[in-house]
Structure formats: structure tokens, C-alpha cells
Amino acid sequence: MKNQCRIKTTIKNPTIRLLFVGLSFLIINIWIYLVWHFISRLKRSTRQVFSDLFTLKQMLEFLRQAVDRSYGVVCEVYLPSG
Numbered sequence: 001m002k003n004q005c006r007i008k009t010t011i012k013n014p015t016i017r018l019l020f021v022g023l024s025f026l027i028i029n030i031w032i033y034l035v036w037h038f039i040s041r042l043k044r045s046t047r048q049v050f051s052d053l054f055t056l057k058q059m060l061e062f063l064r065q066a067v068d069r070s071y072g073v074v075c076e077v078y079l080p081s082g
Contacts, residue, residue: 004056031059 005024011017031054040049 005060027060027063028056031056034059 005027007020007024009017009020035049035051035054036047039051039054040047042048
């Protein structure tokens with residue numbers, strides 16, 4: 001689960017890298033909260049969790065699509081010659 005929410009970067013600044021780690025932990029905890037409260041059900045004093053109905057990979061894809069819609073996608077980079 002840890003590597004599914006990992007940001008791939010070449011930044012050497014430890015403060016920014018720590019920010020990315022904290023962001024990934026936050027996303028995973030939000031996913032756990034959503035699965036626990038909205039996709040599981042209580043059955044005879046035990047909780048049945050249906051995490052396969054809403055996987056972490058699906059949530060990350062939803063977040064990526066929302067960011068793409070908000071900020072746009074760059075498919076090409078123009079490099080000036082000279």
C-alpha cells in the first residue's frame with residue numbers, strides 16, 4: 001500500500017520530500033476512513049469491510065483526474081533552439 005501512493009521526484013530538499021510523505025499518509029488515511037465508514041457494514045458486532053469495491057488505486061486515479069481537470073495536462077514541452 002505504501003508504494004501505491006508514492007510520489008516519484010528528483011527533488012533533494014528534505015523539507016519537500018517530508019511534505020510528500022505526509023501527503024501520502026494523509027491520502028491513505030482518508031481512503032481508510034472512506035472505506036471504513038461508507039463501504040463497510042456492521043454485522044453481529046464485527047465489521048465487514050469491502051475494500052475491493054473502492055481500492056486505493058481507484059481513489060488515486062480519481063484524484064489525478066481532478067487535478068488534470070483543474071490544472072490541465074502538458075503533453076509537450078517546447079525547448080527553444082539556441
